[in-house]
Amino acid sequence: MAELKVDVRGETCPVPLVEMRKALRKAAQGDIIEIIGTHPASKKEIPMAAEALSVKILSDEQLGNEWKIVLQK
């Protein structure tokens, strides 16, 4: 099981969503994808996308102005 890291700090719409999707496409079943970013709307929308894609959300936290979302394919 691999762990992929996606750093989209400083990136704005639609890059965080797009980079999340790219990572999910590369990942194998069971892989963990950790996404860190700063774009506020993406913090809400990445979990929405994960749900639409039937991907598990392992954690979702805000750390100052950064957020970290961990998904499992």
Added chain:
Amino acid sequence: MSDKATIVVHSGDMDKLYSALIIGNGALAMGMEATLYFTFWGLLRLTKGGLEKGPLSKMHMLGMGKRMIKQRMAKQNVASLERLMKDFKELGGKIIACEMTMEIMGVKASDLNEELIDTYGAVGTYIQESRNAALTLFI
């Protein structure tokens, strides 16, 4: 209804291209299929080196407005149209070029960025793509 978005890109304006490519990328990122149908002024953005050449739809002011908006976009770290197009293709987005526009405007396939284009077609192709689409837009 299938989870598909189809967008007619009729405008060649820079800001409207942004709308089309951002929505297209958003749809792909959220698990939908996405198809962009480039026609009329939009088709010119598929010509070689043409993607970033569109004017602003409002307050273009002979290019001054566009320069200002581009500066502001750079400050906010907004992705370029080139990058959004590359991402759109990488995520499996489909591009259709309107053949009638090519005839009207005298645009040959060799004038276009052919590596981006999946299909050349007319209204029937767009309708067939959109028949079961959950979302279709005209930009």
